[in-house]
Amino acid sequence: MRDADARLVERARAGDASAFEQLVRRHLRAAYAVALSVLREPADAEDVCQDAFLTALERLEECKRPDRFGAWLLQIVRNRALNLRRAQSVRSALPLENVVGMAGRNDTGQQAERSELRDRLLAAMEHLSYPQRAALLLHDLEGWRHREVAAHLGVPESTARAYLFQARRRLRARLGAELMEEG
Amino acid sequence: MDEHPIDLSPLCPAADPDHWERMIKAITTAAAPELARRAAARSVFAVIGHWLRPALAAGIVLAAASAATLSLVDREVEIQPTPTAGLEEALELGEPVSLWLMENRAPTTSDLLLALEREAP
Numbered sequence: 001m002r003d004a005d006a007r008l009v010e011r012a013r014a015g016d017a018s019a020f021e022q023l024v025r026r027h028l029r030a031a032y033a034v035a036l037s038v039l040r041e042p043a044d045a046e047d048v049c050q051d052a053f054l055t056a057l058e059r060l061e062e063c064k065r066p067d068r069f070g071a072w073l074l075q076i077v078r079n080r081a082l083n084l085r086r087a088q089s090v091r092s093a094l095p096l097e098n099v100v101g102m103a104g105r106n107d108t109g110q111q112a113e114r115s116e117l118r119d120r121l122l123a124a125m126e127h128l129s130y131p132q133r134a135a136l137l138l139h140d141l142e143g144w145r146h147r148e149v150a151a152h153l154g155v156p157e158s159t160a161r162a163y164l165f166q167a168r169r170r171l172r173a174r175l176g177a178e179l180m181e182e183g
Numbered sequence: 184m185d186e187h188p189i190d191l192s193p194l195c196p197a198a199d200p201d202h203w204e205r206m207i208k209a210i211t212t213a214a215a216p217e218l219a220r221r222a223a224a225r226s227v228f229a230v231i232g233h234w235l236r237p238a239l240a241a242g243i244v245l246a247a248a249s250a251a252t253l254s255l256v257d258r259e260v261e262i263q264p265t266p267t268a269g270l271e272e273a274l275e276l277g278e279p280v281s282l283w284l285m286e287n288r289a290p291t292t293s294d295l296l297l298a299l300e301r302e303a304p
Contacts, residue, residue: 049206
C-alpha cells in the first residue's frame with residue numbers, strides 16, 4: 001500500500017491524472033471520515049475533501065514521505081476542516097443540527113430511510129468530542145486498526161481504544177433514547 | 184469494553200455509487216489544470232534532459248581535444264633550441280668564446296691566453 005502510494009505520488013508529481021485519481025480513490029473515504037468527524041456535516045466534509053486533495057496536489061513536493069501520503073493528506077484535511085469550522089462559527093450562529101442533511105439530493109424510498117438514519121447518526125454524533133468521533137468513524141466506518149487511529153490522533157493506543165469505547169457507548173445511549181421517545 | 188462496532192454505513196459516502204463517483208469526478212476535474220501544468224513543466228525538463236546528454240558528450244570531447252592540443256604546443260615550445268647558438272653566430276664570436284657561452288662559464292686565464300694566440304696574425 002505504502003510503496004504503491006509512493007509510486008502514485010511520484011507519477012502525480014509529473015502530472016499523471018490517472019495516478020492522482022488512484023490516490024483520490026484510495027484515500028477519499030478516510031479523508032471524508034476525518035472531515036466529517038470535525039464538521040459533522042456531509043456536504044461540508046465533501047467540500048473540505050475536495051479542497052484538501054487540491055491543496056495536497058499543489059504542495060506535493062512538500063510531502064517528504066510519499067509512502068506516507070495518506071497520513072500527510074489527513075493532516076491537511078483536518079486543518080482545512082478546523083479552519084472551515086472556525087469560519088462557520090464566526091459566520092453563522094445556526095446550530096449544526098438545523099442544517100444536517102445533504103442538500104440537493106432527491107431521496108425516495110430506501111434512500112429516504114437511509115437519509116433519515118444518517119441524520120440520526122449525525123445528530124447523535126453531535127454529542128461526542130472530536131477524538132471520539134474520529135476514533136468512531138475511522139475504526140467503525142473505515143475499518144482502521146486501533147494503532148492507526150492512535151497514530152492519526154497522536155495519542156497512545158490505549159487512549160484511542162478508550163475514545164472508541166466512550167463514543168460507542170454515548171452514541172448507543174443517544175440512539176436508544178431517541179427510539180424510546182418514539183416508542 | 185464496548186467492543187461491538189456500530190453500523191455507520193449510512194454515513195459512508197461510497198454507499199451511493201453514483202454520488203461517490205460524482206465526488207471523485209469533482210475532485211479530479213478541479214485538479215485537471217494543476218495536473219496539466221505539472222505535465223507541461225515535466226515535458227520541458229524532458230526536452231532539456233534529452234539534449235543534455237549529447238551536449239555533455241560533445242563538451243567532453245571538445246575539452247579532451249583542447250587539452251591534447253595544448254599539451255602538444257607546450258612540448259613544441261620545450262624542444263625548441265636555446266637562442267644562445269643563434270646569438271653567438273649573430274655576434275660573430277669565435278670558437279673559444281662560443282664554447283664558454285655554451286658551457287655557461289667564465290673564461291679562465293689559460294682560455295684567454297689561448298684566445299689571444301688564435302686571434303694573433
